[in-house]
Amino acid sequence: MRTIGLLGLVCYACLQLPFAAIEAADTTRIELPPVFFEPRSGPALVQTGIDWGEIRVAEHDAEWVAVSATVTPGVDVQPVLRKNELELRVEAGEGFHSIELEILVPRGTSLALEVRRGGEVLVDGAGGAVEVSNRNGSVALRQLRGAASVHARNGSIDASFDHVDGETAMAFSTLNGSVDVSLPAGTAADLSIRYNRGGVESDFVLEDASGTGLASADVSGLDPRETRVLRGRINGGGPRYYFETANGTVYLRRGA
């Protein structure tokens, strides 16, 4: 346990180093002109990926995408629009670069966001599908109204849904960190939860629960290297929701 704590401390310190560097470095503010999707070209998608830094996305009541960024010298952001898909291409030279990307999108836009080295992803409102990958750092998604597939290799996932798409599967996975997902009380889904070290805490009653990781069961006799698997339905069942963490706890919370 002490070893895990020490490892966590070392990881945290390593993750903080780049951000200390960005604070010390000069930064530039970039504002892109508003980007409009091609009319009637289908559901809109905004995608972007950065190495280091932070991606923040929120919705606004407008038909365009607004992008601003705070970057270290040598970084540029180029919008590439293909009908209903906007790719924000972040171009950087050699060496360490960091970027804080702020994106405002029209309601209902889908998102595909990636942090390849380390940082944070924050989404405040999304009515479309959300796809997030973060190698080192946490992911926080609030006021979602569609579906999501989220992976954080070393970091926690915190997602709360105001509404879920009743036909679409979702997945939340992390290697080291907790998975904390809040779903509307009436959500109907087939749950599949896998974890190695940690546990499951659920506000929902799992119907027809089966597996080796039942929340109420004593799993102390199991080999810690064996993955615990818990399956069950909530509110009669529906699309499959998949949760996985190797080192951490899965929290399922009942929202309003």
Place this chain on the structure above:
Amino acid sequence: MSRHRADEDLESVLRHCADDDERERLRRLWGRLGALASPAPPPDLAARFSAALHDARANARHRRSTGWRLAAALAAGLLLGIVGTRQLAPITDGPSGSAALELQLREARHALALAALPGATATSRLTAVTALTPAAARDARSRSALAALAAADRDLNVRMLAAQGLGPHLDDPELLATLTGMLDADGEPLMNIVLLDVFVERSATTALPAIERLADQASDDPLVSEKARWAARTLRQRRNRT
């Protein structure tokens, strides 16, 4: 049978055998099915698909960029989608319409899943994987599609779920070789954990050399090495017992 006639039959059966929610869900599904395009497949379809799959597997032995992962999954998914939509059987007549309709709706859902694979969003591909997994027992197209996604999708969750969906079919040596290759090729620790679980669950002792290689490597996460050593030991014990 004409589309119009099929719509009428569907309505008739639904009136007698489904509640409001089920009726609405099936009607939506039927509407989406009707909207699918079914272009004629080119004559070299099978050869192109085999080549795409072969390339994807060959490339999987090397560390890959997310670009080709997506491209391979999309190419395989698109070709499979075209085949899937064209192979839908017409809706049946007769007194056993309810059972036949259920069967055909299952087929429809399956075809929709294949057609959805090139979808731009990860959640649409996740949904396709969950629809293809139960069909994989009886349908080689589903197994091929799952293999392509497990090897090449850019979204780790899609890859993990597809690999788990292939678990029950590891008696197919080609699939086993594909998943074993992924253990060497996929650098994500969580994917390695999923694959190790699949191999142990299915007692896939032929995967032992790849598992032992993983156990000997310095992994990004100590749990992976630890788990690989445990999986190798467990499988060796099972092999010795038999």
